[in-house]
Amino acid sequence: MRRRDVYVLLVLGVTIWLAGTLYYHEFGTAILETTSVRYWSAFVVSPIVSTLLCVAILKALGIPPQYWAQGLLLLAIPGMFGEAAILSNWPVLMSSFGPASGGRYGAFLFMTYGVALTVAEMVTLKARSQ
Numbered sequence: 001m002r003r004r005d006v007y008v009l010l011v012l013g014v015t016i017w018l019a020g021t022l023y024y025h026e027f028g029t030a031i032l033e034t035t036s037v038r039y040w041s042a043f044v045v046s047p048i049v050s051t052l053l054c055v056a057i058l059k060a061l062g063i064p065p066q067y068w069a070q071g072l073l074l075l076a077i078p079g080m081f082g083e084a085a086i087l088s089n090w091p092v093l094m095s096s097f098g099p100a101s102g103g104r105y106g107a108f109l110f111m112t113y114g115v116a117l118t119v120a121e122m123v124t125l126k127a128r129s130q
Contacts, residue, residue: 001063001064001067001070001071005061005063005071006074008061009057009061009071009074009075010074010077010078012057012075013074013075013076013077013078013079014078014079014082016053016075016079017078017079017082017083018082020079021082021083021086024094024105025093025094025096028094028097028101028105029096029097029101032097032101032104032105032108033097033098033101039104042108043107043108043111046108046111046112047111047112047114047115047116048115050112050115050116051112051115051116051119054072054075054076054116054120055119057075058071058072058120064127065123065124065126065127066124066127066128067124068120068121068123068124068127069117069120069121069123069124070124071120072116072117072119072120073117073120075116076113076116076117079109079113080113083106083109086105087102087105087106090102090105
C-alpha cells in the first residue's frame with residue numbers, strides 16, 4: 001500500500017468518525033432511545049451500510065484486496081480511539097442521552113467495527129491464498 005493511501009485512509013477515518021459522532025449527537029436518541037424494532041433494525045442495517053462504505057473507499061483508492069485488512073484498520077482506528085473517549089465521557093459529551101444509551105451505543109459500534117473488519121480480513125485472506 002502506498003504511503004499516500006495510509007494518510008488518506010487515516011484522514012477519511014477521522015472524518016467518518018467525526019461525521020458519525022455528530023450525527024448520533026444530534027439524532028441518536030431517535031435510534032438508541034426508541035422502540036426495540038427501530039433500534040434492532042438500525043443495529044442490523046448500520047454495520048452493512050458502514051461496511052459497504054468502507055469497501056467502496058478501498059476500491060475507489062485502488063487498494064489491492066490483499067491489503068484490505070490493513071486499509072480498513074486505518075479507516076477504523078481513529079473512530080475506535082474517538083469512541084473510547086466518547087464512551088468514557090458519555091454523560092458529559094452525550095448529555096442528551098440517558099446513561100443506559102452508552103451501552104447501546106457501544107454495542108452498536110462493536111458490531112459495526114466487527115463486521116467491517118471481519119469482511120476486510122476475509123477478503124485479505126482469500127486474496128493472499130491465491
